[in-house]
Every structure is written in C-alpha cells, then in structure tokens.
Amino acid sequence: MKDPLSKVKTAMSDHTFKNLTFSKERKQGVKEAIREKKRHAGLASWSEETLISLLQSVKTEARDGYAISVILFQRHDRTFERKEGELYTLLHMLENKEILSASWKNDRKYYALTGKGKKYLAASQEKSTVQSPVLRKLIEEAAL
C-alpha cells in the first residue's frame, strides 16, 4: 500500500500554508533590524593596531585601565584621548570575550591576557593585519 502520508506535502501547501508567505514588509523589517545592528557595531570599530597595542600592554603583567591608557599614549595611539570611557567599554567587551581576565586589587580592576587572548594576539601579529583584522572582527561580533 502506498504511504498515505505521501500526500502530506500537497495537503499542507494547499491548505495549512495556503496564502502564507514571508511578505515584503516582513523582509524589510529584517533588513532594518540588521542595519541598526550594523550601525551599532560600526560604533565599536577600533582599529586592529589599537587592539594589538592594548593586548600587548597586558601581555607580560596585569595592568589597570589607567596604566593601559598611558602605555597606548606612549605609543602615540590617541584613540582614547579625552574619551577614556570607550577604553573601559572595550576592556569590558574583551573580558566578556575571555580575551582578558580581570581581578580586583586595592579597588582597582587589573586586566591580564588570558590563554585565548595570547592565541588571538599571536594570530593577529602573524598575518598582515590589513588582510585579516582578527581582533576587530571579534569586537564587532561582541558589539552585535
């Protein structure tokens, strides 16, 4: 005997899903939401060089946000000049992504490179950063 369920496909498309299509308006809704997210990620677009400098600054020892900002400044990276808040946002994202670990000492938060962070740092230094901004993509992802 023929499987009576062989008719399921036509039965469902003719009845259950009749007139049920993903409309233009709904598609547009998705597009707009994506555009919004992209704009948000755009705000978090620090350069690969800045990200590398930051990771390097905590490679050998844990440092607090202020010490990190001083090191970046010494390297002539002015990304966070007069917007230190952004540095803390970034540090927080890197902590969430487990690139950095944080510990409190004397009311200050000290950041250090994790094992994963070391791998990312090595990978981003190995390749030409222009071709493959490994860290920047990671941050974009975190900002979505």
Added chain:
Amino acid sequence: MNEAEIEFDRIAGDSLEHREEIVDQLISTYGDRILHLAYTYVKNEATAEDLTQDVFIKCYEKLGQFNGRSSLKTWLYRVAANHFKDYLKSWHHRKLTLNEKVLSCIPTPDRNVEETVVAKDDEQQLADAVMALPVKYREVVFLHYYEELTITEISGVTGENISTLKTRLVRARQLLKEAISREGLE
C-alpha cells in the same frame, strides 16, 4: 595553525557586509519555508511571522558561529527550530494558550454548524490531522514529509538521535491513520 586562525578561516560571517548578503540569500531561498516551519510549531500566522523575522536577525548575529560542520541550510533550520521551541516554552505563550483554552470551552454554536455542514475533502482532513498532532510529531512529519529531509538531516536540526526520530515517525503515522479513519467513519 592555531585555534584563533581556524576560527576565522571559515567562510561565513567573515565581514558584516558579507553576512548581510548571506542573510538576504537565506531569506529569498528559505523565507517561506521557515515561515511554514514556524506556523507548524505555533499555529498562528502573526506569531509565525514575528518569529521568522527574529530567526533571520538571529542568523545575522550568529553567522560567525557557523562552523561548516553541517550545511548552512541545516544550521538555519536548527537556529529556527530552537527559536520556535523556546517560544512555545515561554511564559508569554503559555499564558496565551491558556486563555485560548478557556475561551474554546465556551460553546460557540456557529462553529459547530459550520464544521458539520462543510464537508472536508481528504487533503483538508490530512492537513488538519497533521496540525492536530502533538508538537513533537508535528515537527518530524513537517520536516520529513513537507521539507523532505532525511532522518539524518532532521537529527542535525532537532538534535535528537536517529532511532528516537524513527520511532517518532512510526508513531506519527499511526496517529494520523487513526485520526483519518475516525473522521471517515463519522
């Protein structure tokens, strides 16, 4: 090659620009089908549309996690099925269905008349019977008979193992036959 590199050597989600393109393609290829899948779970058009929108936005966010171990299609269906099942489990939905149940207990003579007067053809009967199945059977019937996925592919979507799914299909067929012959006798 170290771990970090492997993670980023994958095709999808490499840049946000590329990601948007991929999502566009997914929508034009699978938009209707994901909507139908959603409807199979939630049985409400507006909710199904909302949830389908969510799924494609989720895809955009998660494309970076796609690891190429399954096909992109299987991955999309998995993201979708999980999202729809989460919705069914949600407090919001449970409250809604409880209200519906209460309402449906109040007799509405109109509907009864309509049901007896309009004779259902075989196809309508079958479609209704599928939609009346408990969700775990509905899911597997939709994926196997409507989407024509193999048991292995379904396992990739739902995460259940193959023997469980086979048993479920057998049971679903039984339930459907019973439902149809019951209606036929009436």
